[in-house]
Amino acid sequence: xxxxxxxxxxxxxxxxxxxxxxxxxxxxxxxxxxxxxxxxxxxxxxxxxxxxxxxxxxxxxxxxxxxxxxxxxxxxxxxxxxxxxxxxxxxxxxxxxxxxxxxxxxxxxxxxxxxxxxxxxxxxxxxxxxxxxxxxxxxxxxxxxxxxxxxxxxxxxxxxxxxxxxxxxxxxxxxxxxxxxxxxxxxxxxxxxxxxxxxxxxxxxxxxxxxxxxxxxxxxxxxxxxxxxx
Numbered sequence: 001x002x003x004x005x006x007x008x009x010x011x012x013x014x015x016x017x018x019x020x021x022x023x024x025x026x027x028x029x030x031x032x033x034x035x036x037x038x039x040x041x042x043x044x045x046x047x048x049x050x051x052x053x054x055x056x057x058x059x060x061x062x063x064x065x066x067x068x069x070x071x072x073x074x075x076x077x078x079x080x081x082x083x084x085x086x087x088x089x090x091x092x093x094x095x096x097x098x099x100x101x102x103x104x105x106x107x108x109x110x111x112x113x114x115x116x117x118x119x120x121x122x123x124x125x126x127x128x129x130x131x132x133x134x135x136x137x138x139x140x141x142x143x144x145x146x147x148x149x150x151x152x153x154x155x156x157x158x159x160x161x162x163x164x165x166x167x168x169x170x171x172x173x174x175x176x177x178x179x180x181x182x183x184x185x186x187x188x189x190x191x192x193x194x195x196x197x198x199x200x201x202x203x204x205x206x207x208x209x210x211x212x213x214x215x216x217x218x219x220x221x222x223x224x225x226x227x228x229x230x
Contacts, residue, residue, distance in 0.1 A: 002029050006036035007229050011045055027057055034066055035188070035214065039229055043070045047079075061095055062188070062213065069190070073144035099163035099210075100184045103174050110166040113158065119170060126169040127160050134199035142192035162193050164210055172204055180207040188213045189230065198222050 002025075005014035014033055018025050030053050037046030050067040053060055064087050071079030087094065097112035110117065117123065131139070146155035159165075164185050171181035189197075189212045201208050201219040208219040218225035 003032055006032055009036075009040050011036055011040060011042050015045060015049070027053055027060070030056075031063070034063065035230065038066060038070060038191075041073075043074050046070050058090060059092065061092055064092055065094060065187070069145070072146070075144070095186065097163040098186045099167040101167045101171050101181065103171065108167070108170060110163045110170070112163040112166075113161045115161070117166070119173070122173060123166055123169045124160075126173055127165055130165075130169060130172070130200055130203065131160065131196075133203040134196060137199055137202065139196060139199050142190075142195065145190040145192040159192050162190065164189060164193050164212075165196065168197065168200060168208060172206075175206075178205055180209065182209045183211070185210060185212045189217065194224065194228070194230070198224055 002014050002018060005011070005017065011033065014036070018029065018033070030049055034046060034049045034053065037043065037049060047067065047070065050063050050070070053063045054067075057063075064083055068080050068083040071077070071083065086092075096114075099110045101108050101110075115124075131141075141156045141159055143152050143155040143159070146158045164183055167183045168181060171183070175181055189210060194217070197208055197210065197217075197219050199222060200206075202222045210217045210219070212230070214230045215226060217230065
């Protein structure tokens with residue numbers, strides 16, 4: 001029931017349902033509501049849900065990241081600072097975004113904002129090329145997904161180095177034209193990457209499959225199998 005209400009965007013009802021029933025809701029259900037708050041932009045409820053989760057599990061790294069991202073989207077940098085301070089106090093380490101792609105039985109690993117990969121020059125060039133192409137069909141970088149307190153132009157640059165974009169660019173370089181690309185990622189895809197990859201599936205005429213921390217995403221012809229809910 002919680003999942004159905006969240007998918008329909010009826011988040012306040014989902015929250016009320018969880019509070020009014022006698023069921024002891026586990027963290028998985030609360031994470032479902034938190035994820036829906038991110039998708040639908042209900043940050044007010046999202047803050048409360050995240051804080052409740054952290055009361056139950058103070059070591060839940062993903063919830064700290066989700067809370068920080070919501071503050072960032074709302075441009076509440078004081079909130080971002082508060083979350084980072086809390087993480088330091090509790091010795092919680094933010095897990096970097098990591099994506100994997102396998103080509104010809106060899107696994108290639110990409111870490112967000114890591115520019116040390118031996119193919120980085122070619123990858124950076126391909127990412128720039130793809131970004132230029134998808135901008136022509138409507139892509140606008142969602143700088144709210146960059147949690148750095150820097151100028152907007154620099155935030156857009158950070159978004160280009162998210163691990164799944166690097167992995168996809170590498171796949172486009174090395175896979176035959178039109179071949180499907182399969183990627184694994186350790187964290188939830190951010191909103192910006194989700195939109196970008198949908199459009200990249202159009203300009204490259206490929207099926208792009210990303211398994212993130214929440215689910216499988218099958219991107220094809222500008223659509224995603226998750227129907228923009230993840």
